[in-house]
Amino acid sequence: MGIHERKEREKERRRQQIMVAAKRVFSVNGFSKSTMEDIAREAELSPGTIYLYFKNKDELYASLSLRILQYLNVRIKHVLEDRNLQPEQYIDALKQAMFDVYDFDSLIVINLFQLQSSETLKNLSPELLEEIIELSRTSLRTMASIFEMGIQRGIFIDKHPFALADILWALFSGIILWEESKKIINEDKDYLKVTLDLAFELLERGITR
Amino acid sequence: MGIHERKEREKERRRQQIMVAAKRVFSVNGFSKSTMEDIAREAELSPGTIYLYFKNKDELYASLSLRILQYLNVRIKHVLEDRNLQPEQYIDALKQAMFDVYDFDSLIVINLFQLQSSETLKNLSPELLEEIIELSRTSLRTMASIFEMGIQRGIFIDKHPFALADILWALFSGIILWEESKKIINEDKDYLKVTLDLAFELLERGITR
Amino acid sequence: MGIHERKEREKERRRQQIMVAAKRVFSVNGFSKSTMEDIAREAELSPGTIYLYFKNKDELYASLSLRILQYLNVRIKHVLEDRNLQPEQYIDALKQAMFDVYDFDSLIVINLFQLQSSETLKNLSPELLEEIIELSRTSLRTMASIFEMGIQRGIFIDKHPFALADILWALFSGIILWEESKKIINEDKDYLKVTLDLAFELLERGITR
């Protein structure tokens, strides 16, 4: 392993260290109530150091969302490319992918939406913004491909695949958000998995020819 | 009309004036980038005056969401109590109710979620918080009642009515949020109504026995 | 006196109060070592208040220079328009004008130069910048007019009046700067007035036909 490579790895480790701390702090306090000093303290670093790895607060925040999108993207691709799946298993596989994304980082799924305000986007570097946009597009496109394939094989009803992809994603994230809200306003038990299961079941019934 | 009553009415008019201005400002700039001075200028009042009618910025913001919840609540109640509806028309009626809520104030639907971060909720007065919670509960309960009725009449499949209500609301708001996000990241055409229609259609297929 | 007028006067008083404090602080610590909090403390105001009257630190600083330029401009105009002056008295009158400027605010004369770095100028509002530029131009033009008149009357040697104006101003400010520097590096006595007197005497000899 060359010296350069080791340094790169070290640098990446630091980025991860900061992101882990940031995730923890943002999760507890939300974006605007979290200070860079809080994050620095959590990461056991000085505020200045964070700025060696992230351009500003918004970009640090966005990079957390980026990670989730990357993970989502990979998981969805696997579904599309899985040759072992029977046609009727696609919805289930997608459900599982989304469950995994949620398990990977439940709070950041919620933050993905806060991210997408022009307010925040203005402070992002063009490269990061482009990456986020590109990943979102790719994920949707892949989901649409799955539906298209299903339609061609006569499994799914003949509706616009992109719209189906949108609905799937909206349903998933909407439920997560809503359950999160209910924790605050309703003190209900945690029905999340139940609700998600039911939602996907209904969707499958609705979508299947 | 007594003097006291007239004063009350005048006071309410002022509150509305401020809320209209606040809605406009929050819609354009988002919560954290909107200043109380912006809102005061829009309302053609002084900053100090706003504090005579709203305890603080968070509460002003929350009161906007409250209005939407109140409207939603009323519309859903109408659906439940509408004796002219055929059983199979309930989903359609709910869809129409939600469309109306969206038309009433599309941006505030989005904001409803930002509201529901512990960040914001901490600054609300207990009374306002209680009101929001109560309204949310009532709306859900009413929706659940509709589904329960449908189940008893054998129209809908026999699933937990509260979960169905959750899914309906999550689907609706998830799509709105997602389409809003897509405007930024995807430059797509505005598919909102199309997507919503399709989503409700699928849901109806999925839920109907 | 109308209410509006009184308010305007009050506002101007505040500006003056801040400028006086700023002048004192900048004089002691220089620009970059002076903090807005120092100035606020000196003015017995809060930091935020300063920003109600001045856009930023640079602009507060520049406004001090502006005052000097305004004063200089007025004094030079008086020289040009003084019908009682004998031709040979113009240089003396200009000298007196510059002495007065120096007495008005010795330290800010020095700062006039620091102001004119592109570094500082970038943060100024276009209006303030334009005002400074215009005043500088006008002052020079007026000085040049005086020399032109002297040349036409055969008192001064026939040299470019604008160059003469430049030299006069450069000599004056150069001496002030230099004497100021000498205080630090040389612990000399304060020869300023002596040096200035001699300089003007030499200049007069040099310039007079």
Next chain:
Amino acid sequence: MGIHERKEREKERRRQQIMVAAKRVFSVNGFSKSTMEDIAREAELSPGTIYLYFKNKDELYASLSLRILQYLNVRIKHVLEDRNLQPEQYIDALKQAMFDVYDFDSLIVINLFQLQSSETLKNLSPELLEEIIELSRTSLRTMASIFEMGIQRGIFIDKHPFALADILWALFSGIILWEESKKIINEDKDYLKVTLDLAFELLERGITR
């Protein structure tokens, strides 16, 4: 050449390398907007290395001025010691010396003044400060000697030689500064050499018996 001597030479080379880079960076951005990292990058060194050769930023900056002072000092000494000069050529020779100083490093002449604010001087090491003071004194003393000689020979009018030296230097630097300022505020053509020539001509007329 001993090993020690070679090391000394190598060390001096590094100092020069850094100073050249620093001069370039300071010239473009001014003192406070130039960062040590900028200078390090320009010198193709790391920030830490600069601190092996210069105590701090202020001292690096001051050392640039020191170079100019050294050069000025040498050139003036040459004038004093030039046995070939006719009496009436002294002013001309001094003018030429100053022109050369200006050509040597026009921007640092300007910076000499910024240096001479108590702001900067406080951070200098006593030795460097002493060196600067000593050089300034010597230069002035040498100039004064020239004038004294001229007075004794009946060429110049009988005025305080030290004051004459001050005026000469102030005139020179004042014009350079002023022309620099005019570039920003006045969009004028570059009259510098013309103005300087005229100024020295006037001074010569004024000073010569």
Next chain:
DNA sequence: CATGAATGAGCATTCATTCAT
């Protein structure tokens, strides 16, 4: 000697909120 990652003190600026008029 050289490095450059890490530091952390320092500061300009903002803005929700108050209160004397």
Next chain:
DNA sequence: CATGAATGAATGCTCATTCAT
């Protein structure tokens, strides 16, 4: 009631300087 000037705490970010390697 209404005002809007004043407040001052809060915070993102910078950068000269250090020091372990």
